Amino acid sequence: MLGLGKKDTTLVLLVACLTMLAPFLLNPFPEGSAMAQFNAGYPDLMQRFVIFGIFAIGFNILFGLTGYLSFGHAAFLGIGSYAAVWMFKLLSMNVIPAILLAVVMSGLFALLIGFISLRRSGIYFSILTLAFAQMMFALAYSVLTPITGGETGLQLAPDDPRVLDTATSASGNIPVPGLFGMEMRDTAKLELGSWVFTFNVGYYFSAIVMLISFYLAIRIFRSPFGMMLRAVKSNQQRVNYTGLNARPYTLAAFVISGMYAGLAGGLMASMDPLAGAERMFWTASGEVVLMTILGGAGTLIGPVLGAGMIKYMENIISKINSDILHSWFAFLPDGLEDFMVAIVYPFIGKGWHLTLGIIFMLVVIFLPGGLVEGGQRIARLFRRKKQAKGDDASKAKQPAE
C-alpha cells in the first residue's frame, strides 16, 4: 500500500493508530487516582511527543543512514521556530505559512552549514556542526537580540503588524496560532466515568504532520537514495570509485534532516508561539542524538520512541514531588512510608536527571540496539514460545526411537 512493503505498511498503520488514539492510550489512569500522575495525555506533552518525534526522525535520516553525527541539529530547530514566530508577527496567525517558512529557512541554513561541514567526516564533522550551532546560539542569545528576542525569546506582541490578521483579538489579547479558524489550542474533553480524555486541535495537526513525515522517512529509507546513503556510511571510498559523488548525497540528507528539524521547530512555535535561543544550545542538539540512539539509530520507529521516552521523563517524572510520594505510600505504616519516600525521592522530582542518566546507561548496556531492540527481544521471546509449542507438537508426532 502507498508504495510500501507489507511490513512497512503495518508499521505506518500501527503508528497512525497509536497517534490517533494517543489521548486514550496516554491517559490510562482515572483522574484523581494516585497513578494519575503518570498520565501523559494532555495537549502540551502529546504535542511535544510528536514534534520531537519529527525532529528525531529527521535526525535519523542523516545519522542513521549516513553515519554523519551532527552535533548541531538543534540550530535548525531554532531557526524554524524563529522563522515561524516572525511569520506570526508579520503576516498572519495561520500556521501554514509559518511552517512553510520554517522549513524553507532551515533548509537554506542546512544547505549552507552542510555544504561547509560536509567537507570533513567523522568527529571533525561533528565538531564543525557543533561549532556552527554554538555560534548561532551565542549570537541569538545576545548580539542578535533585536531579531531573536535574546534570552527571553522571540514573542508576539500586541503591536506586531500582522498584515493579514488583526494585531489583537476582540478581547484585546494577542491572537493565537490557528488553521483557517481553528485555534491550535482548541480542546475538547471527553469524560468517561472518572477518566478524562483531551482532544486538542494542535495535537492532531502535529500528529498528522508527523505521520506524513514518518511516511516520507520510510520512503526515503527504502529508496535508492537511502541505499546510496547507507553505502556512503559503509564505504565512502568505494562510493567514489563507483562513479557516485558522495557529497551531494550526504548534503541532500543533511538538508532533508535540517528541514525536518525546521518543521519541528515551526510546529513547536505554532503550538506555543515563543522561540527561545536555548533551543539551539548544544544540549538540545545532544538531546536529539540521545533520543535517536536511545530509541535505536537507523531504525524507523526508534527515534520516535526515544523522543517519547525522554520527553516523558522530563515532563512527568520531574513533576512528582515529595507530597505526591507521600500520598502514594500513604497505605504503608508511618515508618515504612517515610522509608520508602526517602528511597524513591532522590530519583523523582528534582532528581529526574538521575533517573534519566540511569536509564541511558541501562538501555545502552542491556539493549545495544536501543528501545527497538528491547521490543524485538520481547517479540522474539513470544515467537520462540510459540515455536516451542509448535516443536512440541511436531515431536509428539514422531515415533519414539
Add this chain to the structure above:
Amino acid sequence: QDSGFTNAPTGSTVTLGFNVPQTGPYADEGADELRAYELAVEHLNGGGDGGMMNTFSSKALQGNGILSKKVEYVTGDTQTKSDAARASAKSMIEKDGAIMITGGSSSGVAVAVQALCQEAGVIFMAGLTHSNDTTGKDKRANGFRHFFNSYMSGAALAPVLASAYGTDRKAYHLTADYNWGYTTEEAIRASTEAMGWETVAAVKTPLTQTDFSSYIAPVLQSGADTLVLNHYGGNMVNSLTNAVQFGLRDKQVNGKDFQIIVPLYSRLMARGAGENVKGIFGSTNWHWSLQDEASKAFVQSFGTKYGFPPSQAAHTCYVQTLLYADAVERAGSFAPCAVAEALEGFEFDGLGNGKTLYRAEDHQCFKDVLVVKGKENPDNEFDLLEIVEVTPVEQVTYAPDHPQFAGGALGSCNNGA
C-alpha cells in the same frame, strides 16, 4: 461556583502551580523557593504558626484555604530555560488544572511564562526576576511582580555609593550579555552617572563564560577605579572570585582604593563567592536580618521548619502566594480578571518591605529596597550580608512611562476558556 475561566476550581480544593528551577545552576535557589511555597500553603491552610499572615495588613485570609477551598499544589522544573519552563507551566495548567502559576529565578523564564499565562488565562505571580522588562516592555495583564528591578537597584545604590566612595569615580562595567544584563547596566549607569560618576567602559561577557580573567585583567589599565559586575548567579560568583583573585581590591587607582560593586546580590550566590564578598556593595529585595515584625515572623516560621533562614527568593515567593490568595479572597472569585483587579493598585504592609503598592499601570510592586554589603566578620554561616541602608520607596519609584521601561503594553486581562 466560579466558572467561565480557565481551570475554574470545581471541587473543594484549588491547585496552585509552583514552577521553580529544580535542576541546573539555580537548583538550590529553586529549592528554597519551593520551601517557601510549601510554607505558604501550610499557612494558608491554617497550619503552622501562620507566619506573615499575622502581620499582613489585609486580614482577608482566614487560614481556611482560599475561598474555603483547601490549597493544593503541583510543582514543575523550569530548568532555567524558557522552553522547559513553559512546558512545565503548560502541563500544570493543562493537566493538573493549576489556577495560578508562580516561581522562577530568572527574567527570561519569568517573561516567557508570563506570556504563556496571559495566553492561557491564568494569573502569573513572578518569583525572582529583576530585569526591567518583566514589568517593562514585556509586561502582561495577567502577570504580577513583587520583586524589585534593575532600575530600583540603581536608584537605591547610587546615593549609598556616592556617600561611601565619592562622586568622582570611574566605573568599568562587565555585563552579562543578555536582557537582564542590559537593563541592569543601563540602570546602574544612568543612576551613577547622574551623581557624577564616569563610565570608562562597559564590556559584555558571554553567559557561558566561566573564567573572567581576560575581562578583568584590563580593568586596571583602563584607569577605572570601580568595577561594576552586572552578573548574576554563577557568572557573579566566578567574576567576583576572579576579580578578587586579581587583587583588584588591594590596588589604588587615581589615588583611591579600587572598589567592586555587585548590583544584585543573592545570599545563596554570595555564599558561593565565599570570603570574596566581604565589603562589597550591592542591593537586595529583602534580607532575613531585617528587624520589622513581618520579617521576624517569616524568619521564625521558616527557620523553625527548615533550620536555616530564608533567602530573598524564598521571601518573594512566599509573599506572592499570600498576595494572590488575599486578592482572591478580596475579589471573592478565582477569575483572573477579578484577581487582577483586586491586585491592581493594592496597598499593603506587613510583608517585610514596609508599605508596598502593587501599581496598576505595570503590575510592579513599589517598596523599600535594601542596600547591603558583604559582612566583614560574619557571626554565623548565614550572616554574609549586612544591611547598609533601607532605601525608602519614594526614592526608587519611577513613572510608568520611564524610558527604561518603554515599549510594550499591559493589554487586557485574560480569563481564558
Add this chain to the structure above:
Amino acid sequence: MNVKPDFSKGKNYAETAPAFLSVWDIHAYYGESYIVQGVNFNVHEGEILALLGRNGAGKTSTLRAIARLDDPQITHGEVWLDHQPLHLKNSHQAAQLGIGLVPEDRRIIAGLTVEENLKLAQIAPPIGWSLERLYELFPRLGERRNQEGVTLSGGEQQMLSIARALARDIKVLLLDEPYEGLAPVIVDEIEKTLRLIKEQGITTVIVEQNAVRALELADRSVILDTGTVVFDGAAGEVLENKELREEYLAI
C-alpha cells in the same frame, strides 16, 4: 576418534602420536552462523601442515579459532599446544604460549612505522628473532623501516606480517595465505624462509590457495570443506589422489 585423548602433560596419549598442536573437535560460530563444524587434527612438532580447501571452507576461521581471537567463538572442543590448553586462554595468552598468526589481511597497524610494528611484537615475552635478523631476511623492510606500515606495497606488507610473527618466540606459526600478492621471486624466497624456519624446529600450519606449492612444502595436509575435515594425511597423498584434488581443491 570417539575417545578424547588426554593431551595434558605426563599422560599417555591413548591413540595419537605425540602431537604438538592438537585441535580436538572444535565448533565455532560467528554470532549465529555455524562455521567451524567439528574440526579435528594434530600437528606434530617440527612439521609443516598444509590446511587446504575452497573459498569459504572455513580455513581462516579455524586458524582464528586456534589463535583464540574473539570471532569466531568456540562453543565446543579443545585446542592444546605443547600440553597447554589453549581453549581456556584468550588471544594474548595464547600468543604468549607460542601461537603466532599471520592473518590473511596482514593487519599492519595503522599509524605505526615498520619498525614500530616489529617492536610492538617484542613487548610481551617471549621474544624471538632480533630486528637485525629480520631485516637481513627481508632487506626491503630494512630499507623502509621508518615508513608507515600501511603505506607499504601489498607484498611488503605481507613480509612485514611474517616478520612480525617471527619477532616473537613462537612454537607454532599459523600462516594464512602467505603467498598471496607476492611476486614469484618473493614466493620462492619465503618458501626458503619457511624451510629455514622449519629447520629451526618451528611447527607451521599453512593455509594456501596455491595448493601445489603448499603441498610441495608441507609434510602433511588437512583438507576442509564446509567447516569439517574431509582429508587428513600425508601431503604427497593429496598430490597423487586425483579425485581428492578435483573434488576439494579443483586442481
Add this chain to the structure above:
Amino acid sequence: MDAIILQILNGLDKGSAYALIALGLTLIFGTLGVVNFAHGALFMIGAFCAVTLSRILSISRTYVDETQKDFLGRPLEVKVPYAHDIFGPEMGAAIIDWAVPLSILFAIPVMIAVGVIMERGLIKHFYKRPHADQILVTFGLAIVLQEIIKYYYGANPIPTPAPAAFKGSFDFGAVIGFDANTIIYPYWRLVYFAFAAVIIGAVFAFLQFTTFGMVVRAGMADRETVGLLGINIDKRFTMMFGLAAAVAGLAGVMYAPINSPNYHMGMDFLVLSFVVVVVGGMGSLPGAVLAGFLLGILESFASMKEVINILPGINQIIIYLVAIIILLTRPRGLMGRKGVMEE
C-alpha cells in the same frame, strides 16, 4: 603593547586550563577512541576532591555557646575543627588553609580508582561499540555522577580558596618595565600554569619515553592484532584510563580556587574540551596542548573591549569560529593523526 602582553599572559593561563583538561580527554578520546562525555564529570570530581578534603580537614566538634545567639535567637552552636585540637590552633589553621594543594595527594588515588572502576565496570564493554553508544552511556554516567555530587553538595558553587600565601597578584608589568598595575597576574594562576606545565611534561615523557603510548595507539588501531602479539591490551587501556582520570582530576583540583566548584562545572567545560581536542587533531597530545593555548590566547584577545567594539559578539563565538577555520583549512586539525576517528 602592555595590553597585548597582558592578554597573551591571560591566554596562557586560560590556555593551560584548557590544555590540561584537553590532555586528559585526548588520552581517552584521541588515543583510546572512546567518546567520553563523562570527562567533564571527572574534572568536576577532581574539583570536589578539593572540596571534600577541605571539609574533612575542617570536621568539627560543636559546643553550645550561651553567650552568642543564632539567627532565631537561640544559643549558638560553635564549631571547632578537630584539626585545631590535634595540631594546635595555628598548625591546624594552616593545614586547613592548605587544603587545596594537599588535595593533590588525596585526589591522585581517588581519581585513579574512579578511572579504573569506570573503565573496568563500564567503558571496557564499549570499545567495540559504535561511538553513538559510547556517547549515550558516558553521557548517562556523567549525569549520574553529577547528580550524586549535587545530592551531597547542593547546586550552589562552593568556595574553595587557595592558601592565603597565594592570595593577591603579582605585578608582572612592574618587573618588565611597565607602569605598576598594568600587567598583573594572580599568584594562584601562576601556580596553575606551572602545575599544568609539569603535568603536561610528565604525561608527554611517560608516553614518549616508554612504549606504553605506542602500544595503546596500536591497540586502538587494531586490538585484535595487538592481542595476537601477546600484549594484554585491556590492562593497558585500564591504566590509560586511570591516567587520564588522574590528569582530569588534578586539573579540577587546582582549578577549584579559580572558580568555586559546582556540580555542573564539568558540563560547562565538556564541549569546549572536545573542541580543543579535535582542533588539536585527534590522537595528538601536542596538538591538544597547542590548541588549548591557541584558543585560550585567541579568546583573551577577543575579549578585549577594543575588539568587541569593532566586532560585537566576537567574544561569544571566537572559539567556534577559529575551530571552523582550522578544521576547514587543516583536514585533521592542527596535528591530527591520520585515520583516527575519521570514518
Add this chain to the structure above:
Amino acid sequence: MGILEVKGVNKRFGGLQALGDVNLSVQENKVHAIIGPNGAGKSTLLNCLVGKLIPDTGSVMFKGQSVLGRKPYEINQMGISRVFQTPEIFGDLSVLENVMIPCFARRDGAFRMHAIESVQSEHEIMDMAMTMLEDVNMAEKRDMHAASLSRGDKRRLEMAMCLVQEPSLLLLDEPTAGMARADTNNTIDLLREIKEKRDITMCIIEHDMHVVFSLADRITVLAQGTPLVEDAPENIKGNPKVREAYLGESA
C-alpha cells in the same frame, strides 16, 4: 593512439621515487598486464589513473581526455573502473545491494535523487545485478551481509561490482589473489567472456603468471618505478632480465 596514454608520470613519496617516468599505452579492447616485483609501483600507477593520487609530473589521457585533476567519481564516469588490491566493498549492505549501487551509478550518473521510489520497484537494476551475480557464481549469496563473506568471495563481489558497470577500461589489481584455483580459472573465463562480449579494455596487475599469460595481450614489466620492458607475453617469459628481477626460477 591507445585508449589510455600515460606519459612521463613521476610520483615521489618523500625520499622514495615510487614512479619514475612511466610511459604506457594501452590499446583498445586489449588486455594489458602490468607485472613486477612487490613495491615496484604498480598499485601506485593505478592510483594515479583513478584519481586516488595525483602524479607529480606527467600526463594521463583517457580517450583523448586528461584524467588528472578530476575527482575519482568523474574518472569512473568517464569509463574507468577499478578492483582494489584489498577488497573495497560495502560491508554493511547485502551482496545484491552491493552490485545494485554501481548499476545505479551507470544509469543515473554521479548523483540523482530517487528519494521516494522504492528500491524494489527498480526491476531493471535488480535484474542487471542478479545477472551479474549469476555470472560470478554468487547468486545464492545475494542476501548475505557483504562483510561476512570469505575473502575470496569479497574479491569476486568487488569484481562483479566493477564489471556490471561495463566500463571501457577495467583496472584490476590482483583480482585473483586469494582465490581458489577453480575460481581463478572461472575468473579467467569470465574476464575472457566479458572481453569478447563487450568492448572492454583491461589493465591487470597480477602475480599469478597463469592468469597473466592466459589473458594478457601485452605485458609491461615495472621495476622500481620504471618500465623495464613492454612486449608480447611470449617474449616476456623468455626475457632474462624479467626472470631475474621478477619471475625467479619457478616460472
